[in-house]
Amino acid sequence: MEISAVELVSSLVRTLQSGSLYALMALGLTLTLAILKIPNIAHAEYVTIGAYVSFTLINYAGLQLWQVIAPSFLVGGAVAVASYYAVFKPLKKRGASMFILMVASFALALIFRHIIYTIAGIGNWGLGVKPKIVTNAVFRVFGVYISDILLMALPTSIIAMAALYIFIMKTRTGKQMRAVAEDPDLAVASGINPEKIALITLIISGGIASVAGSFWVIFTHAHPDVGLEALLRMIAASALGGFYSYPGTVAGAIIVSFSENTVMDALNRSFGLSLALKPLIPMAIIILVLVTHPTGLSGITWRRKRTLIARGV
């Protein structure tokens, strides 16, 4: 079966919609990995926490979606900072390797997720419930619906990404963060306080993951596993970017989202591939990228490729 132009465009709209949120989630993962050298699997739980903050505030306090952005940023950042001081800092002080930090963050993720499960189970609320938000189709361009949620989520994430980029590249603190990422010992020797940098990094990464979660919950439903479902996607985005590059992570998120929506639709139409295999795509990306080309997109030297192409190789 052929795909009509309308379906193609609407799948591209979905690509943008989820891709921008994946980028927000994955940027925090890349930041903590690049600056603090912590492969933080518990990052997925900040998404869940944001989702639940947004869900409770919308359903039980009657707030609008734009009003929950600030609270979820604050809660997510606070949880991230707390997990750093409770777990990662003592472990780093004892000289734990990155793999051990990963195992510890896995344990932390389990604790967070099951605390949410327990609380949601006691009151028997918030297990697979949709937030009470009506999605309106604002525009209808040639049969492609564009909802007001998308019109809010997309600019928010683009502004957040742009602000983060300017913050890291232009400000003094951002320069210090890049210095710590490059060489922690040298950064300390030149008078940078690593604790301050760690604090800022964690507030930003936990906060934006949480904001992304508070939008993400509108498209799915409130469940303690929403972060877990997003985890492999954001790892895939980060791996595609080569784990340490911010523009690469954004590009990776768009690629993951594109292959999940548009490519998956096309495969479903032409080969009858079940849509339930959708989670397979980020995992296939992770395994392929890390096994064949571990440096990802950032490892490709574009200039050399261009000259090779120009030479006709």
Place this chain on the structure above:
Amino acid sequence: MVLDQIVSIVISTGNFYAIWLILTLSLNYEYGYNGILNFGKVLFFGVGAFAAGYVVANLANFVAGVAVDMCSAQAVQLRLETARASPVFAIGGFLLAIAAGSILAGIVGLLLTSSTMRIKEGFILGIVLLAAGETSRIVVRNYEPIACGYHGLVGIPNPFLFVGDAQTSTYYLSILIWAVAAINFIIMFKVSRSPYGRMLKAIRENELAAESFGKNINKVRRQVLFIGSMMSGMAGVLYAYYIGFVAADDFTSLKTFDIWVAMMLGGVGNHVGAASGAFLVTVIDRATRTLRGWLATLNIPIEMLYVRWIIVGVLMLIVLMYRPNGLIPEGPIRTPAYRIFGTANLRWSRWRKS
């Protein structure tokens, strides 16, 4: 009545302990002895379990000479009937499943992990294997012919069903599971004390030094991975036979984490420690499950299945922070040379201090 309950609790705890013991020993063999960061253990465990289900279901069809869909209720009935009627099918199927499951898991482990072994950064390898484990779970869940997809393959017959009573056949199966676990433990214990075990530790400590002594590191790694994955596959077969069905959603990465907790808690690079760690994890698992029933009768809405993971996670963090070598840390290997020179060295240093 109470005695029956106690006996059944003891037997189920014992069987789960035996299965966990095999898994923990295999991880300890890979990580504790050779430093291989295998964060996808559940994949090999699952391969064994699915292979067991697949072999038994198809063998029943073959023996009975009919071709029913292996997921249907009719096929379940057929399997149980055939196992009750013919001891050859029951025992033979079990042996075939053990062989197929462990060898298949070994091959999968060898192929997958040796292709990812060239990733030098530990956490990247961990993420790759984690993703591979989840991938296999999703494939099995959505691809019907392996293990009936979402619903799982029900009715794997107990290999001793022909003795008649269900209770007695469970006892026989428990003895069998225990025997397999004991054989695994003895072999691992012997290997860890042999020159081969010391070579594994040497490679773990310093690859370059071991290579300069003429050890082929990649070959040894492949051997270790094959044996370790085989053991996990064997544990998977026993698990499938004991609980009687296989479902894809049983094999999440939480199982991997459980095995890691058992090993880290007990002692890295020390089989006695790993065995005690596995015991603690099994006891936590069984105790929370028993407690869950009581809480449900008392109408307390705390779900112990979730609390269990909080306990395990906190335990893992405590171990990583305060006892990074586990409860029973790895000691020196007591070779004859150590007995002579090790103690002499000690005496000499004491003498020099005073």
